[in-house]
Amino acid sequence: MVSVFQVPSDDVLLQKAQKGDIGAMEEIYRAYATPVYNLARRFCKRPQDAEEVAQETFLEVFRSLGRFRGEAPFWVWIRRIAASKALMRIREAERKKEEPLDGKAGDGAEALAGSRPNPGTPVDNEKVALEKALAELPPTSRAVVWLHDVEGYTHEEIAELFDRSVSFSKSQLARAHERLRALLITEREGLACTQPLSSS
Amino acid sequence: MHPTLEQLLAFRDGEEPEGVRDHLSGCAECAAELERLHGLVEKMRALSAEPPPKDLWPALRGQVQSERIKSWVAIGALAASVLVAASVMAAVWLWHVRGSGPNPDSGAQQQAAQPSDIQPLISESQKLEGAIRHASAGTPVLSGKTAGAIANIEDSIAILDFKISLLKDSSEQHDQLKKLWQQRVRLLQALVQVRTSRGEYTQL
Numbered sequence: 001m002v003s004v005f006q007v008p009s010d011d012v013l014l015q016k017a018q019k020g021d022i023g024a025m026e027e028i029y030r031a032y033a034t035p036v037y038n039l040a041r042r043f044c045k046r047p048q049d050a051e052e053v054a055q056e057t058f059l060e061v062f063r064s065l066g067r068f069r070g071e072a073p074f075w076v077w078i079r080r081i082a083a084s085k086a087l088m089r090i091r092e093a094e095r096k097k098e099e100p101l102d103g104k105a106g107d108g109a110e111a112l113a114g115s116r117p118n119p120g121t122p123v124d125n126e127k128v129a130l131e132k133a134l135a136e137l138p139p140t141s142r143a144v145v146w147l148h149d150v151e152g153y154t155h156e157e158i159a160e161l162f163d164r165s166v167s168f169s170k171s172q173l174a175r176a177h178e179r180l181r182a183l184l185i186t187e188r189e190g191l192a193c194t195q196p197l198s199s200s
Numbered sequence: 201m202h203p204t205l206e207q208l209l210a211f212r213d214g215e216e217p218e219g220v221r222d223h224l225s226g227c228a229e230c231a232a233e234l235e236r237l238h239g240l241v242e243k244m245r246a247l248s249a250e251p252p253p254k255d256l257w258p259a260l261r262g263q264v265q266s267e268r269i270k271s272w273v274a275i276g277a278l279a280a281s282v283l284v285a286a287s288v289m290a291a292v293w294l295w296h297v298r299g300s301g302p303n304p305d306s307g308a309q310q311q312a313a314q315p316s317d318i319q320p321l322i323s324e325s326q327k328l329e330g331a332i333r334h335a336s337a338g339t340p341v342l343s344g345k346t347a348g349a350i351a352n353i354e355d356s357i358a359i360l361d362f363k364i365s366l367l368k369d370s371s372e373q374h375d376q377l378k379k380l381w382q383q384r385v386r387l388l389q390a391l392v393q394v395r396t397s398r399g400e401y402t403q404l
Contacts (some may be wrong), residue, residue: 004249020268022261029257037252047253055256055263062264130243149241174206177237 003151004035005075014074020063025062032058032075036082042146043086043139045093053089057082083147083161090139133183141176148173202230212237269347276351283358290366318374321381330387335395345393353391360384 016024033054040053060081068077134142142163147153148169149160158169207217211224224231331398360380365379 015231026257034251038249051252054252055260058260127247148302150244170206172208178205
């Protein structure tokens with residue numbers, strides 16, 4: 001499974017960054033900014049939270065570069081930091097009662113929808129419906145389904161990240177899919193009602 | 201009985217939950233659901249990835265650089281506090297050993313009593329210190345490397361000052377004292393150079 005984080009790594013660049021070369025750090029940022037931001041965007045309710053998660057992720061990456069030993073690929077290491085920072089953010093939100101972890105996503109769902117079609121470009125209704133359905137999921141379910149189905153995390157890895165059991169990860173995934181199915185059916189039915197009648 | 205969604209997902213992901221494969225071969229409904237689950241993964245992966253709405257790099261660069269400066273300052277402060285503690289302990293020890301209060305050769309008296317070949321070095325030191333004070337006034341933020349270099353030189357000067365304070369300008373110690381003052385002048389010259397060239401200027 002190919003992750004969006006899987007960009008070719010450059011050992012020379014990495015060594016330069018480890019020695020404190022600011023230009024090398026900028027190259028690392030440019031290479032990973034989009035995957036890190038998008039992962040954060042799938043976890044966080046508000047775009048500004050996703051930006052902060054991305055910033056915290058890169059700061060942590062640059063602070064810890066000296067400790068990176070290459071036991072796992074560099075992109076896996078960055079992705080792990082990003083996921084952990086994003087998870088901390090949703091836990092923080094739960095503590096502040098902004099968004100329930102296991103309840104309904106609430107009124108932030110609209111703000112969460114990932115891609116915004118540019119005005120003038122044809123709208124892919126299926127994609128829009130999926131974005132909307134994902135945004136409606138509770139944060140934990142959304143994080144689990146994204147990490148597992150899109151980023152290729154195993155249930156063991158998710159369990160470790162969340163500090164929970166493997167069965168927690170499996171049941172969260174099943175719950176997420178159950179809700180996605182229901183939301184997508186509702187969305188499809190809604191769309192069918194608003195489609196103009198065929199002239200034939 | 202149909203498999204649960206959790207079992208279907210496990211099957212989709214390559215596991216073999218008991219009885220699922222056999223069930224799928226005879227159940228069109230579950231086979232279609234499995235197909236849908238496969239398709240959903242592809243659709244999620246195809247969702248567009250957006251770059252961050254604003255470039256986060258300038259802010260990140262600023263934070264990385266200010267953290268580096270802070271760490272250098274912390275190291276410098278630690279070194280300085282160790283030196284101060286050592287100086288205090290040495291002064292107390294000397295006071296006890298000599299049994300007669302502060303060192304009579306210290307400060308202005310010491311400077312005034314220096315023979316002619318040390319006095320020019322002291323004057324030169326004072327001149328250079330004035331130049332450093334002038335260069336430091338309104339100095340912009342320095343890079344981590346420059347701040348580190350300055351801290352190192354200042355630490356070395358502090359060590360020399362401590363050694364100078366322990367020596368008496370007697371005939372036995374005169375040459376040693378002169379050497380220390382010469383080293384001090386050289387270090388101050390280096391410090392002036394780093395301060396005035398400002399090393400690697402960092403625009404935060």
